Amino acid sequence: MTHYLIRNARILGGDPQDIRIADGLIAEIGAGLEARDGEQELAADGLIALPGLVDLHTHLREPGREDAETVYTGTRAAAKGGFTAVHAMANTFPVADTAGVVEQVWRLGRESGYCDVQPIGAVTVGLEGKKLAELGAMADSAAQVRVFSDDGKCVDDAVIMRRALEYVKAFGGVVAQHAQEPRLTEGAQMNEGVVSGELGLAGWPAVAEESIIARDVLLAAHVGSRLHVCHLSTAGSVEIIRWAKSKGWDVTAEVTPHHLLLTDELVRSYDAVYKVNPPLRTEADVLALREALADGTIDIVATDHAPHPAEDKQCEWSAAAMGMVGLETALSVVQSAMVDTGLMGWAEVAERMSAKPAAISGIPGHGRPVSVGEPANLVLFDAQYRGQVNPDSFATRSRNTPYRGLDLSGRVVATFLRGEAKVLDGELV
Amino acid sequence: MKRHLISTADLTREDALLILDTAEQMAQVSARSVKKLPTLRGRTVVNLFFEDSTRTRTSFEVAEKRLSADVVNFSAKGSSVSKGESLKDTALTLQAMGADAVVIRHSASGAPKLLADSDWLHGSVVNAGDGTHEHPTQALLDAFTMRRHLNPGVGHDLAGRRVTIVGDVLHSRVARSNVHLLHTLGAEVTLVAPPTLMPFGVETWPCQASYDLDAALTKADAVMMLRVQRERMNAAFFPTQREYTRRYGLDVRRLGLLPDHAIVMHPGPMVRGMEIESTIADSDRAVIVEQVANGVSVRMAVLYLLLGGSEPAITTTSETHANEELSK
Ligand SMILES: [Zn+2]
Numbered sequence: 108m109t110h111y112l113i114r115n116a117r118i119l120g121g122d123p124q125d126i127r128i129a130d131g132l133i134a135e136i137g138a139g140l141e142a143r144d145g146e147q148e149l150a151a152d153g154l155i156a157l158p159g160l161v162d163l164h165t166h167l168r169e170p171g172r173e174d175a176e177t178v179y180t181g182t183r184a185a186a187k188g189g190f191t192a193v194h195a196m197a198n199t200f201p202v203a204d205t206a207g208v209v210e211q212v213w214r215l216g217r218e219s220g221y222c223d224v225q226p227i228g229a230v231t232v233g234l235e236g237k238k239l240a241e242l243g244a245m246a247d248s249a250a251q252v253r254v255f256s257d258d259g260k261c262v263d264d265a266v267i268m269r270r271a272l273e274y275v276k277a278f279g280g281v282v283a284q285h286a287q288e289p290r291l292t293e294g295a296q297m298n299e300g301v302v303s304g305e306l307g308l309a310g311w312p313a314v315a316e317e318s319i320i321a322r323d324v325l326l327a328a329h330v331g332s333r334l335h336v337c338h339l340s341t342a343g344s345v346e347i348i349r350w351a352k353s354k355g356w357d358v359t360a361e362v363t364p365h366h367l368l369l370t371d372e373l374v375r376s377y378d379a380v381y382k383v384n385p386p387l388r389t390e391a392d393v394l395a396l397r398e399a400l401a402d403g404t405i406d407i408v409a410t411d412h413a414p415h416p417a418e419d420k421q422c423e424w425s426a427a428a429m430g431m432v433g434l435e436t437a438l439s440v441v442q443s444a445m446v447d448t449g450l451m452g453w454a455e456v457a458e459r460m461s462a463k464p465a466a467i468s469g470i471p472g473h474g475r476p477v478s479v480g481e482p483a484n485l486v487l488f489d490a491q492y493r494g495q496v497n498p499d500s501f502a503t504r505s506r507n508t509p510y511r512g513l514d515l516s517g518r519v520v521a522t523f524l525r526g527e528a529k530v531l532d533g534e535l536v
Numbered sequence: 537m538k539r540h541l542i543s544t545a546d547l548t549r550e551d552a553l554l555i556l557d558t559a560e561q562m563a564q565v566s567a568r569s570v571k572k573l574p575t576l577r578g579r580t581v582v583n584l585f586f587e588d589s590t591r592t593r594t595s596f597e598v599a600e601k602r603l604s605a606d607v608v609n610f611s612a613k614g615s616s617v618s619k620g621e622s623l624k625d626t627a628l629t630l631q632a633m634g635a636d637a638v639v640i641r642h643s644a645s646g647a648p649k650l651l652a653d654s655d656w657l658h659g660s661v662v663n664a665g666d667g668t669h670e671h672p673t674q675a676l677l678d679a680f681t682m683r684r685h686l687n688p689g690v691g692h693d694l695a696g697r698r699v700t701i702v703g704d705v706l707h708s709r710v711a712r713s714n715v716h717l718l719h720t721l722g723a724e725v726t727l728v729a730p731p732t733l734m735p736f737g738v739e740t741w742p743c744q745a746s747y748d749l750d751a752a753l754t755k756a757d758a759v760m761m762l763r764v765q766r767e768r769m770n771a772a773f774f775p776t777q778r779e780y781t782r783r784y785g786l787d788v789r790r791l792g793l794l795p796d797h798a799i800v801m802h803p804g805p806m807v808r809g810m811e812i813e814s815t816i817a818d819s820d821r822a823v824i825v826e827q828v829a830n831g832v833s834v835r836m837a838v839l840y841l842l843l844g845g846s847e848p849a850i851t852t853t854s855e856t857h858a859n860e861e862l863s864k
Contacts, residue, residue: 299738307645307669307712310736374655377646422622423644427669493550 108526110134112142116151116487118477120453126156128483131526136479150488154520156191157457159191159222159484161462161473163254163283163361164337166411166430167193167224170208171200171217175311176414176504178215178224181434184412184503186221186529188434189519192465192473193222193412197229198259204229204240205249213250221529222522225470228252230282234260239270241365242482246278254468256283258337259384261319262290268323272332274498281333281359281467282423284323286344287385291315292410297424298371298386306374313341320344324351324358335467336360339412340385342395349404359467360408362396364433364440369393369509379420380426380509381415385469400459401450410437414505432503439515442490453490472525483526491519502535537841540652540661544672544717549693556680557690558832558837565602565835567856575840579636584610584626585640585664591804592664592674596639596827597783599835608633621646626655635659637843642662645669668707675713676801677834679778680825682758685799695722700752702784703762703811705729705738706771711762711805716726724754732773745818749784760801761786761811769805777810786812791821799823 108130115123118136127146142148142226144255162185168176176184178195185193195212197203203212206404209226216224222386228245232238245252245276255275262268262284272284284296297303299310320336324347327334339360351358365383370390373381381387399405412432420427433440441460451459464473475481496510522530529536537551547555561702563571581600585593593609593780600607612626612695623642631640637660645667652661665671679694686697699718705727718725725743728733738745746752753759764780774780786800794800800812800822808814817823 108841299736302742304735305741307707307709307714309668378653418622418624421624423642423650424646425644494646527639 109528110143110146111523111528112148113148113151113156113487116154116156118156118381119281119457123152125239125381126477127301128485128523128526130322131483132185133477133479133483133485140500149521151323151432153453153491154478154487155453156489157189157453157486158461158475159473159486159522159524160189160374160460161470162190162193162412163408163432163468164258165195165197167195167212167410168199168414170211171212173268174416178212178345179219180502180504181412181414182216182219182221182224184434184501186522186524187502187519187535188436189438189522189523190434191222191469191484191486191524192225192253194225194227194291194468196258197227197256198234202229203227204232204234206241209245209250209252216428217335222524223375223470223473225468226231226250226252227254227258227283230255230257231267231518232261232306234266236260236267239267239274242271242274242280243278246280246456251277253280254283254297254335255280256285256337258285259285261287261289262283263319265322265326269326269330270335272327272331279469281335283335283337284319285337286316286319286323287497288315288319291318294316297382297390297480299375300371300389302371302374308374313343315390316341316385317343317347320347322417322422324348326355328354328356329357329393331355336387338363338366338409340366340388340392342392344363345395345399345404349399354397359402359406361407362405363411363433364401364444365435365509367393367397367400369372369442373509377424378429379422379424380500380507382424382427383431384429397448397450398445400445401455408437408441408460409464410434412503415507420507421465430507430509432501432505434503434506435501436496436510436515438488439517440510442516446490483523486519486520486521489518491518492516494518539672539842541665541838542649542652542661542670542832543622543670544675544713544720547717547720552676552679553691553693553726555614555676555837555841556683557832559676559680559833560690562836563833564831564838565836566829571602572604572715573602574604576600576843577604579843580608581605581632581637581839582608582610582633582635584612584630584632584638584640585638585648587665589641589665590640595831598665598837599832599839602832603836605839605840608635611735622683622816623651624654624656627651627654631657637662637839640666641665643667662838662842665709668708670713671709672713672717673831673835673838674710676838677827677831678702678714678760678801678803679717680830680834681801681823682799685823687756693721694718697723697757698726698757699723699728700728700759701762702728702749702759702786702841704733704768705762706735707732707765707768708762714760715741719743726756727844730774730780730805732831733768750790751792753790756794756798758799758801759786760803761793763803763805764807764811766807781810786816786828787811788815791816801827
């Protein structure tokens with residue numbers, strides 16, 4: 108196992124320090140450390156050191172849609188994006204609603220070796236919203252599932268949602284809800300607003316998200332359980348979460364990088380690369396989400412990395428699949444939206460993209476501070492870098508990124524998983 | 537003029553008047569015993585219809601044939617959203633066949649723009665109706681018909697004329713295209729619909745919006761009744777057909793509210809009795825049949841102009857045409 112001495116890295120953007128990595132741990136931190144025999148020295152002048160990022164919301168597509176992504180390609184993309192752990196959503200084929208499927212995904216993650224994969228279990232059998240899946244069996248499996256979600260679909264039946272929230276208390280689980288009232292979003296193609304009216308595309312109204320979140324925070328409070336709300340997209344959703352937190356309820360929320368940067372004006376192109384669920388909203392929503400992430404109302408950033416093959420995107424808007432890839436651009440987008448705008452510093456980025464998501468899921472060994480004795484899960488990030496996004500260099504199997512050709516800040520230079528370099532000089536090792 | 541006609545919002549006032557004036561010339565051709573120009577000889581125009589519309593397809597086909605184009609009808613009904621043949625594959629096929637222009641009708645909003653913006657196809661794209669988005673040639677023929685009745689003459693626009701558009705505005709590509717074009721031509725548009733069938737954000741459109749049909753009729757120079765699909769009733773957009781007709785249908789009493797010179801329009805196909813009383817549709821106030829005839833002239837003008845027509849369409853003699861052929 109190679110040992111590393113990283114020279115002049117700025118931990119959380121602080122003063123330059125050297126970081127010694129040995130035997131999977133952060134062995135020493137200090138100025139002017141002396142290199143030891145066999146240690147590989149890395150010049151990190153100007154680079155920012157962050158704890159390895161943790162994504163609570165990743166679609167790896169395996170099993171079932173290996174043409175879009177596999178655990179292997181998805182975790183390589185994650186490593187390139189600075190992630191050392193990802194949570195794999197359950198909407199695969201077959202659905203991850205049994206101990207067998209979650210263990211399969213978990214094992215594929217361990218075998219890939221690029222980053223840890225923690226499976227998310229489905230709340231209901233087949234994501235059908237009718238019957239609880241064997242949540243306990245998934246919790247007890249080798250995968251040790253703690254996060255349950257029907258993501259892609261909303262658990263819209265209030266009784267099923269209540270029971271799920273209650274049931275997971277037995278093993279410290281959390282229900283991650285994709286908040287989308289199904290009747291209000293039948294046929295929905297984009298955010299309902301001025302742009303949808305002009306384009307003649309059926310609207311996905313903000314209230315369809317907000318009404319479910321309002322119901323769910325009340326349910327969670329009533330049964331005294333933990334609720335996590337996936338991909339907040341509206342200013343109204345932020346207000347509800349803020350209210351729930353002011354009550355002291357155990358509610359957490361996430362926002363995606365793209366909802367922090369992009370608006371529904373982009374849909375005017377009818378380019379399905381912008382088609383995502385929940386949809387891109389308005390400028391006012393984007394500003395509210397940024398503010399909420401900065402003040403902690405929104406706890407974490409999660410990518411909702413959703414790879415699709417070209418043929419599912421290069422078609423009519425209404426026929427196109429929803430979702431965009433996000434692992435390899437997440438940190439750059441967050442820098443553009445939150446750091447370059449002065450809303451957050453790097454310590455907050457580490458909190459929202461590593462410590463907090465790890466805490467919500469309880470995944471061991473991740474989201475730890477960059478300090479001596481901790482597992483060496485580490486990212487070196489060049490925040491000075493300016494360049495155009497080139498999807499042809501992505502490690503993900505799909506290319507459905509909205510950032511092609513866009514100038515984005517920053518670049519992941521290196522990623523270490525338990526002391527082993529997975530990315531060096533921006534390339535997979 | 538741009539290379540494609542996707543949205544009436546893309547047309548400047550000059551573009552729009554050029555099309556209307558050219559359509560006047562084309563209308564003269566249609567009045568001749570030999571209704572044909574050699575203008576598009578040797579050019580291939582494909583009618584790509586992913587959605588059934590015999591009326592619109594036939595109108596385009598007649599227009600194309602009067603311009604001597606080689607016409608290919610490519611009916612792809614049902615394959616639009618189904619696996620197998622994608623829009624991209626179809627476009628690549630048409631490109632390989634050397635299509636100079638593609639007239640596309642599609643149930644998906646944005647499909648023509650997708651085609652025009654792609655590099656799958658190099659010819660001109662004409663939107664013949666996309667989802668609930670736009671139907672620009674319908675709006676052009678409507679404007680042409682209005683101009684003939686309300687302000688006839690080459691170079692004339694519709695400044696100060698008042699147009700009331702009534703019905704299912706939410707799902708109407710005709711309404712969207714008309715609002716842009718009529719605004720560009722100086723007309724004042726009022727949309728009338730029940731609140732459930734009014735588009736979100738309509739207050740930002742260059743028009744007025746109202747729920748009160750009677751009030752909107754008294755000042756109108758033209759009233760356009762839109763098609764209301766019966767399935768909207770099941771989706772609770774309004775309670776019953778009877779209530780819809782009572783509040784938003786054009787009956788004889790309401791006809792009496794209109795100024796005497798005002799014309800009654802309908803893009804068709806009509807649901808007689810529901811949107812419009814049958815006697816009105818057949819009366820001399822209605823210009824519905826003229827709209828159909830004008831559709832051919834306007835579509836001839838659009839195709840002529842998009843495919844590079846730079847000289848007055850009607851002066852084309854066999855000699856100048858031969859020169860055109862040589863210089864290609
Ligand atoms: Zn989701």
